Amino acid sequence: MFSAIAKRVFGSANDRFIKSLRREVAAINALEPELEKLDDAALAARTQQFRERLDKGESLDDLMAEAFATVREAAKRTLGQRHFDVQLIGGMVLHRGQIAEMKTGEGKTLVATLAVYLNALAGKGVHVITVNDYLAKRDAEWMGQIYRFLGLTVGTIVHGLPDPVRREQYACDVTYGTNNEFGFDYLRDNMKYRLEDMVQRDFNFAIVDEVDSILIDESRTPLIISGPAEDSSQHYRAMDQVLPYLTEEHYEKDEKLRAVTLTDAGVEKVEEVLRELGLMESGGLYDIQNVSLLHHVTQALRAHKLFARDTDYIVKDDKVVIIDEFTGRMMEGRRYSEGLHQALEAKEGVTIQQENQTLASITFQNYFRLYPKLAGMTGTAMTEASEFADIYSLEVVEIPTNVAVARVDNDDEVYRSQREKYDAIIEQIEDCRQRGQPVLVGTVSIEKSEFLANLLQQKKIPHHVLNARYHEQEAYIIAQAGAPGAVTIATNMAGRGTDIQLGGNVEMRVAQESGDIVDDTARAKREAEIRAEVEKNREIVLQAGGLFVLGTERHESRRIDNQLRGRSGRQGDPGASKFFLSLEDDLMRIFGSERMDTMLRRLGLKEGEAIVHPWVNKALEKAQQKVEARNYDIRKNLLKYDDVMNDQRKVVFEQRKEMMRAEDVRDTVLSMRAEVLEDMVARFIPAKAYAEQWEVDSLHEEARRVFGLDLPIKDWAQEEGIADQEILDRLRQAIDARMAEKDENFGPEIMRAAEKQILLAVLDKQWKEHLLALDHLRHGIGLRAYGQRDPLNEYKREAFEMFETMLSRVREEVTLLLSHVQIRGPEAPNVPRPQQEMHEGRQDPALAGAEGEAAAGASAGPEAAPAHPAVQPSVNRSPEAAFDPEDPATWGRIGRNAPCPCGSGKKYKHCHGSLA
Known part of the structure; x- marks a missing residue:
């Protein structure tokens, strides 16, 4: 009680910190009239002047106000955008090596330019880390206009670049790229045999975009570089034949831990089937000579009972491609280790790729702790502030919005069955469409998004689906998701990088619709028509209440739900959000829905009725906190x-x-x-x-x-x-x-x-x-x-x-x-x-x-x-002794995987080194 009173009187620690930074903002603003008078060459020349002052012993902090003012003026001239005061505060937070929590639509991409420019002046390189190649390329090109104007070099690291090109990109003052590429380059560099073959420089400063997604969600999965091991694809196909013989009594599945194990009855059944198929000659499944069979059976069981097609992976071009559960994107070239991926390939009947062996690995936690200075930005970090502090020594600072948030977040509606829930969702979408209100529908998996898309198709409701299958068109789909009556289904909204603008996105439409027009006059005319149309549509959407965010299920992390909600109410726009749940949803089912179902029956909840109450929201939040705590324990343990x-x-x-x-x-x-x-x-x-x-x-x-x-x-x-x-x-x-x-x-x-x-x-x-x-x-x-x-x-x-x-x-x-x-x-x-x-x-x-x-x-x-x-x-x-291919006595010790010295072309272990 006393802390609440003190907070009202003195403000929170976060408020006091923000207030202390506003003095710096005033100093930056005071420089603006002076810099506006400079021509382009004089403004760009300030970069060299700053570098000379650093060489003479001044610190980056000494230069901060002038450097930030210079970047703001350069942004006005190159992008036509002027940093708001709150964006300057965000830049200071990043420069101090903290995490800036800024709401969606507050311009985090532009905020980063301030801290990036200042820290790049030292000439040691600055890394800006994004969640996908599209954002890395887009931001490097878009924000690169500011850096190049001021005389800095800009590089981009994306998948598939050869080493000489990578080396050039890392040598730039500012380098954009994805977390995976930076991490794998570090591992690959430490497998090189010459210093000149290494691509990365010494670590200096990194800004991580969508920092919660990269440092929290993805840190559960280490980066692994592996090489091919011995081919055992026939074992995976054979084990896949065993699975149809197993029933629920033969295994135990724990969905919370994502673990599945054979029961005693299951072990007996597997041994019986393996003997019938001629795959196990003697002993039991747990005998030392059958340890390889046990490994393959376990992986086949995991593949069939823990992993679902179109949720955890998709099948495309005769390959099993992993779906990132946090971003909903395909992870091309990424594979599960320990034979799990091969078991999935056997399950789906596609070509089984060779099994891999770990050559190098690192977790994101330890990779990012290599940077002497680290900062991050996201729309949702406060819920994980303690983890950022414990693991990365990063403090989270909540940056105020430029304009107050006007979005209305409604209480959840909970239904007893999924059928009732989807009926209510369709009804809500139809109501929004009739009023011209755009709807963004959030789902937790591809399977659910396609199920909902089928329901909309049956009702003849036009819509766009945004998931891993269609991520090539994602920027355009998101950009037009704010048009009147638009219905967009998204698997996950983390790190999409494109704002949903009410009425539609003018730049995207101009690029899409006037790109083929050769005549300048005709192009200008078409652009004016598009601008007028978008402005008219914006008024329609504003009257309808702004963007309506509709969640079809609660995610196991509150941050993912907040990311979805944050798409509405951008820059003071009106908006609304509501989540529709059922007791058959995964989160509700796993975390005690039986008691709630019994309670709802006693309360006499009828078919098609929903329970709506703040207490339900609190109960769900506690369930989510339990999952978050478990995931934190896994990450901490890892x-x-x-x-x-x-x-x-x-x-x-x-x-x-x-x-x-x-x-x-x-x-x-x-x-x-x-x-x-x-x-x-x-x-x-x-x-x-x-x-x-x-x-x-x-x-x-x-x-x-x-x-x-x-x-x-x-x-x-x-x-x-x-x-x-x-x-x-x-x-x-x-x-x-x-x-x-x-x-x-x-x-x-x-x-x-x-x-x-x-x-x-x-x-x-x-x-x-x-x-x-x-x-x-x-x-x-x-x-x-x-x-x-x-x-x-x-x-x-x-x-x-x-x-x-x-x-x-x-x-x-x-x-x-x-x-x-x-x-x-x-x-x-x-x-x-x-x-x-x-x-x-x-x-x-x-x-x-x-x-x-x-x-x-x-x-x-x-x-x-x-x-x-x-x-x-x-x-x-x-x-x-002289070497003689026909005399094994002269061969010495041979590696078991090395070619046999006899010249047969086989591996030594399959030829003269055979144990048989």
Whole structure:
């Protein structure tokens, strides 16, 4: 009570903060008359003046008022738009590294130009991150007019650009692009073999548009780069034949956790069917030899019972394409990991693509925390303010609207059945059309939007459908959604980037309808006609009450509902919103609709009647808060586990960069060789052990395997008074002599190049195998809780031990390969580029297992990057042995996925390396 009284007297903390910024606004406004007098060249020259002042020691804060005033004047001259005072406040919030919450239609795209220009003056690059390629290209072209006018360079990162072009775009002062592209470029850069091949610069400052969508919703799914693993498409088709035999008693499904598991009866049934089909010869489903079958059955079960066509994915051009649940768009090129995508392909009868294996991954949380300075803007962030503060240390500031919001938000109408709900929706749409009021209908999935479209078609009501199937025309559809009586069905309104203007969008219509007119006079005449028509339509719509937003269902997140509502009431326009719900909706069904149904029966609710009461709204909001809290827990859990990997990732990526920067890595290689040798001697000649306890034969074999040296270690050990240190010294001298001989034979330059190439290749190979091992560890770590141990602490401890083991393997393998390396030809080897085909993907951690822990896994270990033809490691072969394709004894150790040395063309594991 006291806080409410204090808020009324002194204003909220947000109000006081906004008030403090208004002094800066006055300073910016005071500069406007002076800048208006400058010609274009003089205004553009201010950029160089600002940069010179920065070089002399002034800070960006010192320049803020002048820079903002300069951008405002440039916007007036290039775009014909003048920043409102509240937009200047938004720009200050972004510059301070905070989140600006601004209502739809308040001009966030224009607001960003202020902070972008100011921070780009330092010459370190500014990234503006949007939710899709269309917005990235549009904003770069549209707002780019301001930057180019002021002498800054502008780049755009979209899907499919070659690396040289990407490098140029990242070198620009301002770079627009999508969150996925920026994240994948970071991962790809850290798989490169030369610094000059990397495309990104060091991180400086990023502004994230639709920050809640990117940093909250999409952060549940890590970015994954994967390469093809062994083909097992026949297994997925076979497992798909098993599913029809299963009934509801054979599995348990938890819709809240999006998990499905076989019951005991289900396991027995699957085993019975697998034996009948000849797919399982012996043992049970959980026996070690059948672990692969269990994996394929589990994924087939998930594909059939958790994923619905036209809701989670669509089938297009013989492919299963994921639908982003937050934006309703197709995610071309993105695939579910761990064979789930292949299981969906088998379910839908399309071509099964090869299974993938994780090569690199990162969460959005850890990617965006790489930026020293981060800011964001959206229409809906206050509901997640605590999460932004906890995870990203970002404060949310609510920016006041330029004109007060006049929209009327009506209470929800709740019906007992979906049929009654849709009848009421059609009735509401017809009523709006008769009055000339445009309607925006929000649905939660493609399936629901197309169902509603069919109902409208039957009633002969003209309408447009906006979902992933038709996203190419989305900008035009949205732009005309404000025409009198227009009915637009949208799957999701997050990040559409185009405002719904009452009466229609003049610019869109002019571009669409007068683009083909060649004659200037005729074009001008047509443009004038369109403007007059739109103005007349605007008056009709204003009289009808503005845009009516009709929600057909509550989303699991309040922010998504608010985004839909926010499309109406733009810039002080009138408008209204209402949600129509039924007890059969997913949210109502999952969160206690049975009690509500019983209550409504007792109250005597009749067919076709709805319950409308603020209490219902509050109950629904609580249900949404529960889902939001659960999703936050999933994201927080994902982050805790990824933080462990992130610490290791940063070490590995930084080490790779240092190696690439170094002219040679000889000191690193020498250090590794010394450690390997010391560990080897300590293992077989333990400290303070008697000579008869020494494992001399094993030491001899190990020295031969790793260093390729056949030394008389047994004779040394029999010498009177010899100690382990002397044996170590003799081994070191022999190894040093052998490596010096290689230097002399092949030349120091070639050996330095070989050392660098092998070191990078081995580090990459071991890091990929380490990622796979961590994924497997994360899958099962939740079971430790049954032993009263904290899974996270166990994961941290074991992950650290595994990292130490990985580094040890790197040292040994680098030493072994350099000891056996043979250089063919006089030329120096080039540092290799990975030839492996790579895929980008996202995985929902809620699908990783019943514990809801994040995982992005694979099924087979990766091979090292292909070596340069001049550098061919010859592993575990004595120096005297000559390679003979017909004599396996001369082949040494072969990677199981490598081509068989016999020349058959098969993989080694399918030929001479077969275990059968």
